[in-house]
Amino acid sequence: xxxxxxxxxxxxxxxxxxxxxxxxxxxxxxxxxxxxxxxxxxxxxxxxxxxxxxxxxxxxxxxxxxxxxxxxxxxxxxxxxxxxxxxxxxxxxxxxxxxxxxxxxxxxxxxxxxxxxxxxxxxxxxxxxxxxxxxxxxxxxxxxxxxxxxxxxxxxxxxxxxxxxxxxx
Amino acid sequence: xxxxxxxxxxxxxxxxxxxxxxxxxxxxxxxxxxxxxxxxxxxxxxxxxxxxxxxxxxxxxxxxxxxxxxxxxxxxxxxxxxxxxxxxxxxxxxxxxxxxxxxxxxxxxxxxxxxxxxxxxxxxxxxxxxxxxxxxxxxxxxxxxxxxxxxxxxxxxxxxxxxxxxxxxxxxxxxxxxxxxxxxxxxxxxxxxxxxxxxxxxxxxxxxxxxxxxxxxxxxxxxxxxxxxxxxxxxxxxxxxxxxxxxxxxxxxxxxxxxxxxxxxxxxxxxxxxxxxxxxxxxxxxxxxxxxxxxxxxxxxxxxxxxxxxxxxxxxxxxxxxxxxxxxxxxxxxxxxxxxxxxxxxxxxxxxxxxxxxxxxxxxxxxxxxxxxxxxxxxxxxxxxxxxxxxxxxxxxxxxxxxxxxxxxxxxxxxxxxxxxxxxxxxxxxxxxxxxxxxxxxxxxxxxxxxxxxxxxxxxxxxxxxxxxxxxxxxxxxxxxxxxxxxxxxxxxxxxxxxxxxxxxxxxxxxxxxxxxxxxxxxxxxxxxxxxxxxxxxxxxxxxxx
Numbered sequence: 001x002x003x004x005x006x007x008x009x010x011x012x013x014x015x016x017x018x019x020x021x022x023x024x025x026x027x028x029x030x031x032x033x034x035x036x037x038x039x040x041x042x043x044x045x046x047x048x049x050x051x052x053x054x055x056x057x058x059x060x061x062x063x064x065x066x067x068x069x070x071x072x073x074x075x076x077x078x079x080x081x082x083x084x085x086x087x088x089x090x091x092x093x094x095x096x097x098x099x100x101x102x103x104x105x106x107x108x109x110x111x112x113x114x115x116x117x118x119x120x121x122x123x124x125x126x127x128x129x130x131x132x133x134x135x136x137x138x139x140x141x142x143x144x145x146x147x148x149x150x151x152x153x154x155x156x157x158x159x160x161x162x163x164x165x166x167x168x169x
Numbered sequence: 170x171x172x173x174x175x176x177x178x179x180x181x182x183x184x185x186x187x188x189x190x191x192x193x194x195x196x197x198x199x200x201x202x203x204x205x206x207x208x209x210x211x212x213x214x215x216x217x218x219x220x221x222x223x224x225x226x227x228x229x230x231x232x233x234x235x236x237x238x239x240x241x242x243x244x245x246x247x248x249x250x251x252x253x254x255x256x257x258x259x260x261x262x263x264x265x266x267x268x269x270x271x272x273x274x275x276x277x278x279x280x281x282x283x284x285x286x287x288x289x290x291x292x293x294x295x296x297x298x299x300x301x302x303x304x305x306x307x308x309x310x311x312x313x314x315x316x317x318x319x320x321x322x323x324x325x326x327x328x329x330x331x332x333x334x335x336x337x338x339x340x341x342x343x344x345x346x347x348x349x350x351x352x353x354x355x356x357x358x359x360x361x362x363x364x365x366x367x368x369x370x371x372x373x374x375x376x377x378x379x380x381x382x383x384x385x386x387x388x389x390x391x392x393x394x395x396x397x398x399x400x401x402x403x404x405x406x407x408x409x410x411x412x413x414x415x416x417x418x419x420x421x422x423x424x425x426x427x428x429x430x431x432x433x434x435x436x437x438x439x440x441x442x443x444x445x446x447x448x449x450x451x452x453x454x455x456x457x458x459x460x461x462x463x464x465x466x467x468x469x470x471x472x473x474x475x476x477x478x479x480x481x482x483x484x485x486x487x488x489x490x491x492x493x494x495x496x497x498x499x500x501x502x503x504x505x506x507x508x509x510x511x512x513x514x515x516x517x518x519x520x521x522x523x524x525x526x527x528x529x530x531x532x533x534x535x536x537x538x539x540x541x542x543x544x545x546x547x548x549x550x551x552x553x554x555x556x557x558x559x560x561x562x563x564x565x566x567x568x569x570x571x572x573x574x575x576x577x578x579x580x581x582x583x584x585x586x587x588x589x590x591x592x593x594x595x596x597x598x599x600x601x602x603x604x605x606x607x608x609x610x611x612x613x614x615x616x617x618x619x620x621x622x623x624x625x626x627x628x629x630x631x632x633x634x635x636x637x638x639x640x641x642x643x644x645x646x647x648x649x650x651x652x653x654x655x656x657x658x659x660x661x662x663x664x665x666x667x668x669x670x671x672x673x674x675x676x677x678x679x680x681x682x683x684x685x686x687x688x689x690x691x692x693x694x695x696x697x698x699x700x701x702x703x704x705x706x707x708x709x710x711x712x713x714x715x
Contacts, residue, residue, distance in 0.1 A: 014505060024340075027340055031177070037340075037342065063417040064411075064418045066415075
């Protein structure tokens with residue numbers, strides 16, 4: 001797979017919400033697609049419940065691991081109260097994905113998999129094969145959590161597709 | 170990570186260093202936990218390398234130096250401020266030199282994501298006189314680590330691998346490459362005039378060091394780490410480390426000279442590069458070190474304005490440096506600050522200290538968060554172990570009523586790191602009002618991600634190890650008022666004990682002991698595993714006896 005334009009995705013939330021795990025999964029999907037990928041976040045004090053933001057960049061060649069403010073293609077925010085803090089990273093017309101999008105999910109969503117459900121919504125905006133998303137979810141989570149998270153991913157995907165269809169209509 | 174050569178892997182810079190060290194045949198990895206370096210030794214241990222935590226960075230570098238004297242390759246890891254602690258070793262290890270390759274990882278934290286300062290450890294290569302390598306991504310972290318062991322042996326010097334937070338914690342693609350030179354088997358070779366630094370030996374040793382550095386500077390001119398990317402002639406950028414990556418994005422048409430071996434400098438290669446472009450800008454994160462040296466050498470280069478000394482660089486800031494854009498940078502909105510966890514055993518301690526209006530001499534760890542509301546119960550925090558010395562200094566000079574309110578607060582891992590010498594000072598030079606030391610023992614190095622230390626009695630990989638008994642040590646050092654309290658179970662008892670200690674003109678130590686709420690389930694598992702191993706051992710011996 002080649003992709004000249006580098007895709008910039010910021011994932012944000014609070015410590016303990018699985019933001020870093022979600023970014024690991026996204027980076028792994030791009031890696032499995034054969035692309036260059038870089039992922040960057042700040043650990044440390046942020047583990048004590050503070051704000052967490054992580055940058056994932058992928059394409060044919062990626063240089064800086066950091067996304068410049070105002071240049072992110074997509075922003076995924078797991079904590080609703082962290083949307084305003086992070087909105088500035090998006091480029092004009094960039095895609096914001098927040099938990100509200102999951103209200104359109106056809107089924108019930110487990111609270112512990114909101115991060116992966118939001119990845120499902122994100123996946124509808126990225127040109128990465130669904131099979132690789134599923135592989136990456138399996139590879140990055142313990143086996144006992146696979147079923148729940150694959151379901152959450154599918155729900156998030158369905159929710160976002162419902163929304164975008166609604167817009168088109 | 171047991172992968173074939175040439176297979177792509179997605180690794181953090183820290184993991185890449187660990188993998189390269191393993192492949193280079195490193196016999197011993199040691200260090201002290203510190204963000205962003207901690208994961209290196211954890212990964213090295215998980216890969217099967219012999220990895221251990223030292224009580225502090227000075228001891229770690231001493232142990233690594235001993236291994237390198239013995240002809241083994243050794244890896245020593247620490248955060249930037251840890252090198253201050255290890256500096257006493259470093260500045261003379263460059264005189265003694267090494268037999269086996271010794272790589273010291275200095276993980277700097279520009280922007281202070283999790284540190285008390287943003288010192289630029291490129292200064293240490295110059296001050297101590299040794300080679301410094303600066304990777305820009307995980308692939309270079311792998312390649313430069315491997316090269317570091319070879320260079321260390323080639324020049325007989327410890328080599329500093331300087332990482333920064335963005336290189337340590339960013340993940341990028343790594344392909345393993347075969348190593349140029351395998352490790353030799355360790356053996357002891359007597360080299361008294363090189364290893365025993367009495368003045369008569371040290372004087373020629375200093376001259377040897379300068380000769381080695383001169384040879385290293387010649388080597389740097391054409392080495393694999395001096396990387397020239399020729400593009401346009403209009404703009405050239407001289408850079409090192411992560412700034413290389415920002416520069417490529419900020420100025421895609423510029424030629425770039427990446428100084429992967431950033432000390433000693435390849436001056437001829439730099440001159441040639443400067444001469445090959447119309448305009449040359451030095452893009453460096455942190456202190457203006459490179460630009461100062463190049464200007465002093467008479468080279469026509471530009472630097473950055475003072476404002477870019479502070480914090481990390483990024484693509485936007487490099488664009489501004491290149492464009493001389495001095496307009497105000499957009500303020501990044503403040504996120505939610507970190508806080509002591511719900512159920513954290515430090516909480517009742519700081520509630521009590523606030524209630525008693527203590528003057529709190531604090532230290533480095535999760536408990537530094539006691540400075541924030543709702544506690545606002547910390548008055549000083551400087552460096553590892555400073556709680557005791559600073560508290561004693563305050564006790565010595567303040568009026569009695571104020572002196573009596575001074576309490577030193579230190580965590581368990583920090584106490585092992587550099588609390589014992591502070592305790593010796595406390596016993597030796599007793600302030601007129603006495604003093605109170607609170608050891609907050611949550612059974613782990615919590616802040617850096619729950620690492621073991623000599624007080625936990627478990628090794629880096631959580632197996633059984635020697636254990637230091639805090640109360641016994643404190644008593645043995647001559648303090649008689651020693652008590653142990655679980656601050657969650659008995660907050661009232663803690664308050665009474667602190668109140669009583671502050672009232673008497675004597676030395677007191679209170680150990681507030683309760684496991685970190687995040688670590689407690691894992692600690693129970695480790696303890697169970699150790700017990701099961703012991704049981705299995707006993708059963709095995711019994712079977713043999715029968």
